[in-house]
Amino acid sequence: MSSERSTLITARPPGLVDVLDRILDKGLVIAGDIKVSLANVELLTLQIRLLVCSIDKAEQIGLNWWRYDTNLTTRAERAEAENLELRERLAELELEIKKLATAGETVTTVTRRVKGKRRRT
Secondary structure: OOHHHHHHHHOOOOOHHHHHHHHHHHOEEEEEEEEEEEOOEEEEEEEEEEEEOOHHHHHHOOOOHHHOOOOOOHHHHHHHHHHHHHHHHHHHHHHHHHHHHHHHHHHHHHHHHHHHHHHHO
């Protein structure tokens, strides 16, 4: 027997681990549409899009939604708490600016009145 033939004979079929390793390394996309119609009237349409790959592969193709999903990460919880804190601080600062603007208008009005009285005397 030739060496090529003996290699083919002794080679075992790929196992589940080999198949999963290849799928996670390369990625697998399953796409399909299911339509339910009755008398040419479409009642239901299901569009299925499934991507199976490793996290490294997903990041290579630009998918990283799990990093920001509040149900999956504690970082998102911290970011959400910080966001709430910043919104509260912003509201406080806006209120303070309004108070200062109102106080500034009052001072300007009083100053104009005082200057107006001084000019008359």
